[in-house]
Amino acid sequence: MSGSVLYDVPGPRARVRNRLYGALATVALVALIGFILYRLDDTGQFQAGLWDDYEYAETQQRIVDGLLTTLKTFAIAAVLSLALGALLAAARLSDHKPVRWAATVVVEFFRAMPLLIMIFLLYAAVFTADPMWALIIGLVLYNGSVQAEIFRSGINAVPKGQSEAAYAIGLRKTQVMASVLVPQAVRSMLPSIISQLVVTLKDTSLGFIILYEELLFVGRAFAQQTPPVNGVYAFIPMVIVFGSIYILLCLALSSVATWVERRTQRSRKGAPPAMPADDPALTGDSAHG
Amino acid sequence: MNVLSDNFAMFREGFLGTVELTALSAVLALVLGTLIAAFRVSPVPALRIFGSAWVTLLRNTPLVLLFLAVTLGLPALGLKGWDSFWLAVMALGCYTSAFICEAIRSGINTVPVGQAEAARSIGMTFSQTLGQIVLPQAARTAIPPIGSLLIALAKNTAIASGFNVTELGSVQKTLNAASGYNIYVIFLWIAICYIIITFTISGLFRLLENRLAVAR
Numbered sequence: 001m002s003g004s005v006l007y008d009v010p011g012p013r014a015r016v017r018n019r020l021y022g023a024l025a026t027v028a029l030v031a032l033i034g035f036i037l038y039r040l041d042d043t044g045q046f047q048a049g050l051w052d053d054y055e056y057a058e059t060q061q062r063i064v065d066g067l068l069t070t071l072k073t074f075a076i077a078a079v080l081s082l083a084l085g086a087l088l089a090a091a092r093l094s095d096h097k098p099v100r101w102a103a104t105v106v107v108e109f110f111r112a113m114p115l116l117i118m119i120f121l122l123y124a125a126v127f128t129a130d131p132m133w134a135l136i137i138g139l140v141l142y143n144g145s146v147q148a149e150i151f152r153s154g155i156n157a158v159p160k161g162q163s164e165a166a167y168a169i170g171l172r173k174t175q176v177m178a179s180v181l182v183p184q185a186v187r188s189m190l191p192s193i194i195s196q197l198v199v200t201l202k203d204t205s206l207g208f209i210i211l212y213e214e215l216l217f218v219g220r221a222f223a224q225q226t227p228p229v230n231g232v233y234a235f236i237p238m239v240i241v242f243g244s245i246y247i248l249l250c251l252a253l254s255s256v257a258t259w260v261e262r263r264t265q266r267s268r269k270g271a272p273p274a275m276p277a278d279d280p281a282l283t284g285d286s287a288h289g
Numbered sequence: 290m291n292v293l294s295d296n297f298a299m300f301r302e303g304f305l306g307t308v309e310l311t312a313l314s315a316v317l318a319l320v321l322g323t324l325i326a327a328f329r330v331s332p333v334p335a336l337r338i339f340g341s342a343w344v345t346l347l348r349n350t351p352l353v354l355l356f357l358a359v360t361l362g363l364p365a366l367g368l369k370g371w372d373s374f375w376l377a378v379m380a381l382g383c384y385t386s387a388f389i390c391e392a393i394r395s396g397i398n399t400v401p402v403g404q405a406e407a408a409r410s411i412g413m414t415f416s417q418t419l420g421q422i423v424l425p426q427a428a429r430t431a432i433p434p435i436g437s438l439l440i441a442l443a444k445n446t447a448i449a450s451g452f453n454v455t456e457l458g459s460v461q462k463t464l465n466a467a468s469g470y471n472i473y474v475i476f477l478w479i480a481i482c483y484i485i486i487t488f489t490i491s492g493l494f495r496l497l498e499n500r501l502a503v504a505r
Contacts, residue, residue, distance in 0.1 A: 005405045006423065007332045007415040018332050025335040039366040112487055114444035116451075116458055117479055124465035125472040198349075205351035209451035216354060235361045243354055250349035 045236040049229035054241060059222070066218030067245065073132060073204045073214060077139040078197050084140055085147025092152050095173065103148075110145040116206055118142065123210045131212035135204065143200045150196060154189035155181050187264055194257035198250055205246070216242060292470045293478050296460075303460035304482050310377060310446045310456055311486065315439050317382025322389025323424075329394055332415055340390070347387035352445055356380045356452050377449040385442045392438060396431030397423055429501050436494030440487045457482050 010018055040046060053059050091103035110118070115138055123134035158181050166176040186193075208216040219242035226234035293300060329340035347355070359380040360373065400423050408418040450458030461479045465472055 005402050006330055006418055008409055010332065014332075021333045022335045025333060025339065029335065029339060036366060043365050043367070045365060112444075112484060113480060114447040114458070114483060116447040117461060117476070117483065120458065120461050120465060121472065121476040125476075202349075202351040205353040206448070208353050209448070216351075216357070220357075236365050239354070239358045239361055243350065243358060246351055246354055247346065247349050250351075251345070254349060 040236065044230055044232040047229045047232065050226065050232065050234045050237050053222075053226055053234075054237075062218055062222065063215075063245075066213065066215040069213060070204050070215040073136060073207065074201045077136050077143065077200055077204065080136070080140040081143035081147055081200060082193075084144030085151055088144060088148035089151035089155070090177075092148065093155060107145040107148050110141045111149070113142070115139070115142045115203060116209065119206060119210060131207060131210045134210060135207040135212055138206075139200055139203055143196060143203075146196055147193065150189055150192045151185065154185035154192075157188060158184045190264065191257045191261040194253065194260060198253045198257070201253060202246075202250060215245065292464065292474050296464065299460055299463070300478065300482070302455055303457045306454065306456035307443070307446050307482070307486060310374070310381065310449060310454065311439070311443045313378045314381035314385060314442060314446070317378060318385035318389050318442065319435075321382060321386035323393060325386060325390040326393040326397070327419060329390065330397060330419070344387045344390055347384055350384070352380070352384050352448055353451070355384055356448060360452055373453040377446075377452060377454045381442060381445060381449070384445070385438060388438050388441075389435060392431045392434040393427060395434075396427035396429075399430045400426045432494060432498050432501065436491060436498075439490050439494075443486050443490060444483070
């Protein structure tokens with residue numbers, strides 16, 4: 001509620017001023033949107049010939065195929081990255097120093113590398129014929145490392161008394177982990193885990209650059225095939241149509257994260273332990289791709 | 290044969306390209322991000338709506354798609370004559386600004402309520418309260434997350450290689466295609482270049498954090 005703290009309850013003059021600013025801002029925004037629409041229309045982007053193709057069943061089928069390819073890639077990458085994340089997190093919390101050390105090196109390395117550079121390497125060196133696996137393995141290595149950090153900080157955020165109590169009644173480390181720490185950590189980490197899955201979904205579009213036939217690639221191939229109408233190519237309609245699909249997909253998955261967060265907060269078992277919000281290791285990764 | 294010494298000019302150009310792209314997009318992202326954050330806490334509802342629409346839209350768009358929209362869309366809107374480098378700066382800067390905005394906004398939330406209340410009680414207006422009291426304090430808590438965001442930005446510049454910009458990613462792509470070099474060795478050198486850049490950014494921000502740290 002910082003908004004209401006930053007300014008007084010507006011009096012008559014401030015109300016008039018705020019309304020004036022509001023009107024100016026609205027006019028400016030409407031003018032901007034109007035200008036964009038005017039330019040798009042002026043350059044012939046709304047000509048029927050550029051949009052007709054989207055009415056054909058064949059076209060719609062191709063879009064659905066591209067969408068399914070994207071979702072399939074995302075599903076495989078999501079499952080494998082969660083598995084890798086769990087494995088790396090377990091290794092980083094291990095009692096054996098060499099295991100901990102090796103896992104730290106792996107996690108830090110893959111988090112520091114740009115994902116696309118990894119994908120270029122995998123594509124050129126191993127999966128020349130099969131860009132899908134270059135994309136998936138790249139996504140799994142990067143997102144798995146980030147998920148590992150999320151799991152680890154979730155487990156570390158569980159109050160120390162929980163594991164002390166569990167050890168005190170004689171549980172072994174595996175039991176403490178599996179029956180006390182992990183169930184609590186997953187509850188507090190679920191929103192972050194899902195946000196990282198949104199990043200994974202967004203990053204599947206990197207396949208476009210290595211010519212993998214996912215949704216965005218289908219879009220561009222499609223726009224290139226549509227014959228230009230009066231010298232205008234069908235790229236802008238493609239960006240509008242495919243952009244909306246991507247944004248809706250990501251918004252749907254993000255809203256799941258928000259829903260889960262709200263749900264766990266009013267759970268009968270009480271709110272989960274707070275996430276370490278000031279952990280700089282976690283805040284930046286959602287900006288990727 | 291050594292990839293680095295054979296292609297030193299190319300590596301230098303790629304390295305400088307990535308550095309320039311990162312620096313210019315970072316400036317754009319910081320300016321835009323602060324402005325949008327101010328919009329999002331302002332008393333004017335229209336600006337608040339614009340701010341949250343900007344953030345929601347950009348955070349849920351894949352960066353590749355944004356690149357595509359900017360490189361195809363802006364020329365269609367009449368912005369002709371911009372080269373691919375500046376279009377890439379535009380895409381990266383706008384994308385990162387949404388994240389910077391959220392980092393600054395959560396920084397604003399950590400400033401104790403009494404600060405803004407005290408500022409208001411001595412008669413400061415919204416822009417004075419925000420500009421002179423709240424934002425300078427918010428910036429300090431926002432420094433570590435902004436550092437991580439700029440590191441993410443430096444890594445994201447690799448995407449520009451798919452859109453005709455000379456930077457490290459395009460160097461790697463060109464050398465991978467040129468036969469005769471070991472692909473893993475190319476990757477190693479590219480990786481070292483990126484690590485130099487990201488370590489510099491995190492070092493700078495650690496310095497900044499220590500210089501600006503205040504006891505609360």
